[in-house]
Amino acid sequence: MNTVPITLRVNGRPVAASVTPNRPLVEVLRDEGRSMDVKVGCGEGVCGTCTVLLDGDPINSCLVFAVQADGAEITTVQGLTDPDEGLHPLKRAFAEHGAAQCGFCTPGMVLTAEWHLRRKRGASRDEIREWLKGNLCRCTGYTKIVDAIESYDRQMEESDV
């Protein structure tokens, strides 16, 4: 198969690759992009561990072809930082609430939650659970993940005041 040259930016860093048309984005992110924080859990778009933001919106990078991401801005969980704190406070909330056990779903969960929280504040726990329906977790039963997200939401509320 012939290859196609593409360039994208991952967490602000340019990445160039020569890809076959059927190469999934997740492979380019992990190989040429050296972003090991993007995981491969199922390859069929169900588990959500490959979640990244593509031009600001969450997608399953195993279901997007790399050629479709030519020229795109990709944000992975390592691109979510806090200039003051170092560790982004949502990530800190996850760690403090025990929302990460094995941690494999965590990058996808954090990205998805942060995206939603930027659009809706004060969501109920049931709404938060709806946000996460595309991110499977096999370890936690989700309760502490919702705790962490809710706690960060409240924390942001307090700092807004």
Next chain:
Amino acid sequence: MSETLAAPRQEQRSRRDELHRDFVEKVSGSLRYADDWSMPGMLHGVVVRATLPSARIVSIDTEQARLFPGVRAVLTAADVPHNVASEDPSGLGNDSVVMPVLAVDRVRYDGEPLALVAAETQEAAEAAAQLVVVDLEEIPGVFSVEAAMAPGAPAVHANGNEFVQWHVGRGDPDTAMEQAHLIVDETYHTQHVDHAYLEPESGIGWIDTDGVLTLRVSTQVIEHARELADILQLPQSKVRVIATFMGGGFGGKEDMTVEPHVALLAWKTQMPVRMVWSRQESLLARQKRHPLTMRYRTGVDASGRILAQDITIYGNAGAYPMLSARVLFASAAHACGPYQVEDVRIRSHAIFTNTVPTSAFRGFGAMQVVFAHEQQIEHIAERLGLPADQVRRINFVSRGVRRPSGETLDTEVSVEDCLDQVRSTLNSVPAAANGVRIGRGVACNMHPYGRNVFIADRASAWMGFEPDGTLVIRCGVTDLGAGQAASLVQIASEILGTTVGRTTVHIGDSALNPLAGGTFASRQLYMSGNAVEQVARELRDLLAPVAAGLLGTAIDELVWVDDTVSPRTRPDSKLELGELVRHAEGMGVMPYAHSTYHAETGSFDPKTGTGRTAPDYTYGAHGVEVEVDEATGLVKVLRYVACHDVGRIISRNRVEGQIQGAVAQGVGYALSEDILIEDGSNTTTLFANYLMPTAPQLPDIETIVLERHLGKGPLGARGIGEPPIGPVASAIASAIHDAVGVRLATLPMTPERVRGAIRANASTNATHTDEAAVR
């Protein structure tokens, strides 16, 4: 939300969950799992698998595959020096059956490994795998336990389809049954389920300096290094396994997965080789949980007291033993649950079929039986017209009681307290009333932690101080996300007053750590935790006289906290640990120790069915509220509360997390997870078909954690990894019955089954109504 009933404690610091390094790395995204590593010149390995469940291998032609550009090796059975992936270790010396690494002349299950390919790219390896020509002659197979037990059934292995039979029991159940006021005779069926951890099976192997074959792999057991050495016919000292932090295990990484394949390819090519299994091949061919058919005959008196139990369990072992003998032993040993009985016969059988092998999965045989023993209690209660909780209370075991195996329970039994807590929590909020059918159910269990005592389990740990007072722990535990590494740091902290930030723990390396045994059987906190507590005390005992001398106080006046030592009466006279350590070394007192914790031992006699089994148990009770849609059969879990006595909390977040995670897996097991195998062909090979609960499908899982301080683990703790998965299915089944009046005995309780039962029940009632009208 959780409550504890804790005795006052001197050390409060373990209550604060200081952030351990691995959790920070997980939320940052920087933790490197097994596939997040590469090595220069690394090859990619792929498994060629059988596509029939039962066949004779006529030939495997690898010529075309070898010639494919980029291919460096294609291996078949003849290339495996000692072709034994596992040989049943039942622990009690039964006949062994070999599972080969690569099939020799027969295919026994759909997906069985036939050949291995290593190539310069993943694409080349996969393309070459397609070019391996496999000539199979299909032969009749058996795809269910019933078919396997039929006279004249095709034999999966030479010695027949019944692999092992266990007997546990005592007294005279037949006579006792004759005295019964009521006999409840029911049969329960459970299904194949998959661990479905999100991190696929993955790892990389290479030849390191000094010719040591080294694997860096997602595994629960680094001691497999010895088996790998045997497969390759290498000295056992020449194989090293490094376990990465796993993205989930649950028992699915307890047997070897990619290890023998990676080892063979790396050894053959003398190059680093990486292998990652696709989700499809994992769902297809990696070992599953044993489906059990459990027939319970329970005889009770008029008050519901159990007089006799006669239990027969059949487990589908699949094509090869793996850990089937031990799983079916656990089913038998724990079949009666937390209820007393003097006259009891329990038989369990592991039966081969031409389906995917079954092996370890959280609960290990002792969780499936909870569905049965709890539903039996519900049946008894219903038929006697008594509340189920009353029947439970009449029968609950207590400390000092003898179990079916004849052994006595020698620690605190808190199952009744757990039930009380669950009832009061459930009852504190009225049931939902939104126009659909709502129901509540409870279930209790006792789950073993620690390996059976006849196995003589042990775990070792090394602990030492650097001259600057920072602490190093070396212990060969593997961490599957439940904080196995972090717990050791916290236990050391309890004894030595060291802080998380000044402690480094090295785990999971068979060459560099004292071996601690694998992470399974809810044994890790019990075993390595005790080893670390023991070695920490030895280290403290070494340094205490030096500290006492320097501080001018008595040894038992020393307070070890916040990386310092001080006299109880003069807390401001702090001696930094670094200073203490340097003084000690100057006096010739070396600031390190190595210790081995030996678990209690015992024996079990398979002939009489009596003896000792697990060292101890974790007791629990769960309560659930569900909503059932009668039209569709869909069951929604509205509320869930789980109570367990963990002896002592080492980390609150992690204990609660284990309970919540196990409950979530239990809900999937109860309602929707099912590996469907049709005529030996596994048709559930996508996450799209294998339905695990998603976030909106689970409520907040409320945990109530009791601390009775009398467990056999470190500081009085009990294991909690497995126990909470047991009660879920029965609690939900009882809640469904409470809601819509039907009681299912087959898992999972899918919408189709629930709706079918509702309709069958309705037509039965309609028939009775018609008959009554006619009369």
